[in-house]
Amino acid sequence: MGAFRNGNGGDNTASPSMEDQRLWKHVHDNVHGNIYLDPLALKFIDTEQFQRLRDLKQLGLSHMVYPGAVHSRFEHSVGVYWLAGTAVEKIKAHQGLELDIDHSDIQTVKLAGLLHDVGHGPFSHLFEREFLPQVIEGSTWSHEDMSLHMIDYMVDEHYIDIDSERLKKVKDMIMAASEKAVKPVQTSREKVFLYDIVANGRNGIDVDKFDYIVRDSRACGLGCNFQFERLLDTMQVIDNEICYRAKEYLTVHKLFYTRADLHRTVYTHAKVKAIELMFVDALVKADNYLHISSYIRDPSQYWKLDDSILKTIETAEADELKESRDLIRRIRRRDLYQFCNEFTVPKDKLDHFKRITAQDIICSQKSGGVSLREEDLAVSNVKIDLTKGRNNPLESINFFEDYNSKEKFTISKDQISNLLPAYNQDLIVRVYSKKPELVEVVSEAFENFQVKTYGVKAQVHGTPERKRRRIFS
Numbered sequence: 001m002g003a004f005r006n007g008n009g010g011d012n013t014a015s016p017s018m019e020d021q022r023l024w025k026h027v028h029d030n031v032h033g034n035i036y037l038d039p040l041a042l043k044f045i046d047t048e049q050f051q052r053l054r055d056l057k058q059l060g061l062s063h064m065v066y067p068g069a070v071h072s073r074f075e076h077s078v079g080v081y082w083l084a085g086t087a088v089e090k091i092k093a094h095q096g097l098e099l100d101i102d103h104s105d106i107q108t109v110k111l112a113g114l115l116h117d118v119g120h121g122p123f124s125h126l127f128e129r130e131f132l133p134q135v136i137e138g139s140t141w142s143h144e145d146m147s148l149h150m151i152d153y154m155v156d157e158h159y160i161d162i163d164s165e166r167l168k169k170v171k172d173m174i175m176a177a178s179e180k181a182v183k184p185v186q187t188s189r190e191k192v193f194l195y196d197i198v199a200n201g202r203n204g205i206d207v208d209k210f211d212y213i214v215r216d217s218r219a220c221g222l223g224c225n226f227q228f229e230r231l232l233d234t235m236q237v238i239d240n241e242i243c244y245r246a247k248e249y250l251t252v253h254k255l256f257y258t259r260a261d262l263h264r265t266v267y268t269h270a271k272v273k274a275i276e277l278m279f280v281d282a283l284v285k286a287d288n289y290l291h292i293s294s295y296i297r298d299p300s301q302y303w304k305l306d307d308s309i310l311k312t313i314e315t316a317e318a319d320e321l322k323e324s325r326d327l328i329r330r331i332r333r334r335d336l337y338q339f340c341n342e343f344t345v346p347k348d349k350l351d352h353f354k355r356i357t358a359q360d361i362i363c364s365q366k367s368g369g370v371s372l373r374e375e376d377l378a379v380s381n382v383k384i385d386l387t388k389g390r391n392n393p394l395e396s397i398n399f400f401e402d403y404n405s406k407e408k409f410t411i412s413k414d415q416i417s418n419l420l421p422a423y424n425q426d427l428i429v430r431v432y433s434k435k436p437e438l439v440e441v442v443s444e445a446f447e448n449f450q451v452k453t454y455g456v457k458a459q460v461h462g463t464p465e466r467k468r469r470r471i472f473s
Contacts, residue, residue: 060124084113112173119146364449
């Protein structure tokens with residue numbers, strides 16, 4: 001059987017052979033078209049732990065602003081599985097003999113793609129970044145770590161027959177972009193480039209981003225001019241590193257800037273953040289009664305935790321959950337925390353920036369009138385970058401001139417465009433009033449804070465701040 005075409009109209013070289021295809025499960029994905037699931041992948045997929053991902057929305061609470069954003073971690077994980085296989089197959093088709101890529105390599109990378117999010121918490125990254133630090137002092141818990149524990153639990157619980165060495169490689173590939181990553185030993189036999197396919201700690205280009213950028217853009221009804229197929233088609237391994245054809249430098253540029261734009265317009269949308277702040281408050285207030293945070297200690301309990309916790313709190317009648325229940329009902333009725341203003345931290349202040357807290361704003365309040373308390377306002381510190389903090393990710397990427405070349409080189413941003421920013425990171429401080437009647441008081445205190453800390457206050461083309469609040473509300 002010849003290659004079949006995927007949902008984007010291109011040849012998909014990752015299709016199974018005629019002999020194997022009878023044993024593979026065929027599903028249709030709205031981004032990648034036909035996807036075939038191999039028998040080992042199905043052993044993991046057909047478990048309650050993996051099926052849990054169906055009940056985790058990929059974008060958490062963003063669907064309350066973007067109604068179409070109801071896709072799940074399940075379909076994203078299957079998409080990454082497919083793209084991971086496609087990437088290795090394409091490399092094998094051009095350099096298979098040179099790199100000694102075998103069936104085991106392909107299956108290992110695909111499993112890493114499939115299982116990379118199996119330990120993810122509810123409501124996107126809100127659970128680990130916003131909720132846990134408030135209820136567990138000094139929390140360093142991460143969904144990547146939990147993914148490793150969950151994989152071991154799934155193998156033991158369901159007697160999945162998988163070689164221990166392959167399992168270790170799968171887990172190392174999942175952690176490859178983490179600060180805790182164990183780097184593979186660089187030897188002539190070790191295929192280090194395989195660890196850059198699912199989670200790329202070297203330069204940030206990986207199939208996880210390929211999938212969620214296109215999937216999230218489509219779900220939110222946004223245009224997406226990033227074409228990951230061009231990067232998959234032009235990959236070449238040089239010195240154990242995946243490099244890209246120099247002609248595709250603009251495609252690489254679009255990857256990082258499309259991701260940053262999604263962060264600005266969707267993931268950290270001012271209204272989305274207001275809803276998230278409210279729900280975090282609801283979770284924190286509910287934790288003493290429901291012991292939500294205790295689930296992270298044991299994968300046998302953790303897999304039972306998903307987005308349904310919102311409905312559990314909302315419909316519970318326990319008096320202990322009244323405050324949490326009221327907050328969720330406020331969200332339902334669109335009685336949200338009121339956006340007051342935002343301020344982008346100046347470039348020359350970033351080196352010494354510390355997270356702004358509610359107490360910082362309160363301390364800037366002038367005497368007289370209503371005295372603010374911490375529970376009257378919420379502060380959101382939003383960081384948006386191109387995956388490498390203030391560094392330009394393009395400086396970490398190696399390119400090649402043509403397919404006959406074995407020399408790699410970097411391309412400076414000056415060679416790409418004079419329109420690229422000199423800085424690659426934004427830090428935005430947003431302040432919300434939890435009570436409508438305190439919007440003016442909180443806004444004034446925030447303006448005082450800006451002047452005291454940075455010497456200026458937020459402006460939008462000279463528009464007064466009160467009008468600015470109306471624009472964003």
